[in-house]
Amino acid sequence: MTSRPYGVLGRVLGHSYTPIIYKELAGLDYRRFEREPEELEAFLKSDEWEGVNVTIPYKRSVIPYLVGMSDIARRLGNVNTITRREDGTLYGDNTDYYGFKCLVESLGIDVAGMRAVVFGGTGGAGATAMAVLADMNVEAISISRHGEHTYGDLKNLSDIELAVNCTPVGMYPNCPDSPCDLDDLPDLKAVVDIVYNPARTGIILEAEKRGIPCTSGLLMLVAQAAQAVERYTGKPIELSRTYEVCERLATTEQNIAIIGMPGCGKTRDGKALALILDRSFVDIDQELESRLGCSCSEYIKWEGEGAFRQQETACLADIAKRSGQVISCGGGVVTRPENYPLLHQNSVIVMIDRDLSQLATHGRPITARDGIQALAAARMPLYHAWADYEVASQETPMLTASLIRDTLPPMI
Numbered sequence: 001m002t003s004r005p006y007g008v009l010g011r012v013l014g015h016s017y018t019p020i021i022y023k024e025l026a027g028l029d030y031r032r033f034e035r036e037p038e039e040l041e042a043f044l045k046s047d048e049w050e051g052v053n054v055t056i057p058y059k060r061s062v063i064p065y066l067v068g069m070s071d072i073a074r075r076l077g078n079v080n081t082i083t084r085r086e087d088g089t090l091y092g093d094n095t096d097y098y099g100f101k102c103l104v105e106s107l108g109i110d111v112a113g114m115r116a117v118v119f120g121g122t123g124g125a126g127a128t129a130m131a132v133l134a135d136m137n138v139e140a141i142s143i144s145r146h147g148e149h150t151y152g153d154l155k156n157l158s159d160i161e162l163a164v165n166c167t168p169v170g171m172y173p174n175c176p177d178s179p180c181d182l183d184d185l186p187d188l189k190a191v192v193d194i195v196y197n198p199a200r201t202g203i204i205l206e207a208e209k210r211g212i213p214c215t216s217g218l219l220m221l222v223a224q225a226a227q228a229v230e231r232y233t234g235k236p237i238e239l240s241r242t243y244e245v246c247e248r249l250a251t252t253e254q255n256i257a258i259i260g261m262p263g264c265g266k267t268r269d270g271k272a273l274a275l276i277l278d279r280s281f282v283d284i285d286q287e288l289e290s291r292l293g294c295s296c297s298e299y300i301k302w303e304g305e306g307a308f309r310q311q312e313t314a315c316l317a318d319i320a321k322r323s324g325q326v327i328s329c330g331g332g333v334v335t336r337p338e339n340y341p342l343l344h345q346n347s348v349i350v351m352i353d354r355d356l357s358q359l360a361t362h363g364r365p366i367t368a369r370d371g372i373q374a375l376a377a378a379r380m381p382l383y384h385a386w387a388d389y390e391v392a393s394q395e396t397p398m399l400t401a402s403l404i405r406d407t408l409p410p411m412i
Helices: 018-026 037-045 071-076 096-105 124-135 151-156 202-210 218-233 239-253 266-277 284-292 296-303 305-319 339-344 365-370 372-386 397-407
Strands: 006-010 030-034 051-054 081-084 090-093 115-119 139-143 162-165 190-193 255-259 280-283 325-328 347-353 389-392
Touching: 018 030, 018 218, 018 239, 051 218, 071 090, 071 096, 071 124, 081 218, 096 124, 096 218, 115 124, 124 139, 124 162, 139 151, 190 202, 218 239, 255 266, 266 280, 266 325, 266 397, 280 284, 284 296, 284 305, 284 325, 296 305, 305 339, 339 347, 339 372, 347 372, 347 397, 389 397
Parallel strands: 006 030, 006 051, 115 139, 115 162, 162 190, 255 325, 255 347, 280 325, 347 389
Antiparallel strands: 051 081, 081 090
16 A cells, blocks of 8 residues: 555645545545645656645646546546556546535435526636536526626526525635525525535525525535545545535534523533533633623623624624634524524534523623513523524533533534
8 A cells, every 4th residue: 555645736725624534534644735836847747645636726737747637627627636547647537526516416406407507607616517517407607707697697597596606705704795695586496505614605594594405515525535535546435425524524613602591601611612622712702801891791881782782793703704613602692683694604503501590690781680581581482593402501511511512413
């Protein structure tokens, strides 16, 4: 078995899920190879790697160094996977095609015969999407800023049934955002977004709100990696395994946002959970106090609850779009509907349920003003509606945190 590593080749490679994915799928030694254009030829002719995935800006630049290419790669005109043959020559393939096809099929609906719009259909990812959709008997129209069909034409395309986003719109940190207003597409039956960070972009959030089947791009990332592993090793990856890795990675990378009544222990339990999972911890109330320069209770007293809630939403918008955190939310976060998509875009939401008689009340002006029973009557239905999971408070923070960990889906 070769001792040479696999990896991803690009010019600037920031945080990437791919090393985790390849380790989970096949236990591969997978590394980042950052190379400048003038270093590309020497890298490709070297023997320091066994196989590489290729990302921008080199998907076309590598082609002259290849001895052979798959039919899909030739058709698309770009390569994202290079394998080294036994004689040392390099072979190029494109596994994005398979990844996007898996993404569309995960909708669980028959898209054949549909009319679709592809936002960014002239770019690299968009061209792949257009090719896949054509092969699935979908009439796809590319939407771009300066093309045959622009964003201004959407209102004249009211019979569109499938919308696909292949642009960076909605990608972290500019989230939540959407390439279009779904009100312009009244016949829409499905939405696909290749963006995977955050877990739910603006267009996905809007589709969910309307009950439209939708999917984000993480499965495409894992599926294309699974096919690349097959190319590297000759060993097929079962589709069920691809889905399993995708689900575990999603749970791992999303935040865990803790909600519940004031005084139920969100901060102490959140700190314990962050310790168990080796994650960063953010307490929204503490973050607010740092930004406001005073305590939350003082700000509410001086400026009123309405002003405080506006500040809370602004703080949440900044914090919740990040990944991999444990976030302790203020008890009143559920009182503003606009806070839900800010949390839901990139978080698993967990409600801590504690007996009302055990809630801490000291230093809580809204609890003192309204009373616990009245607050519970107003807020408990909202906590239940927002929560993906509900966990009963335990005797100690570590026990509660352990119960949360065991309640959530498996992580990587």
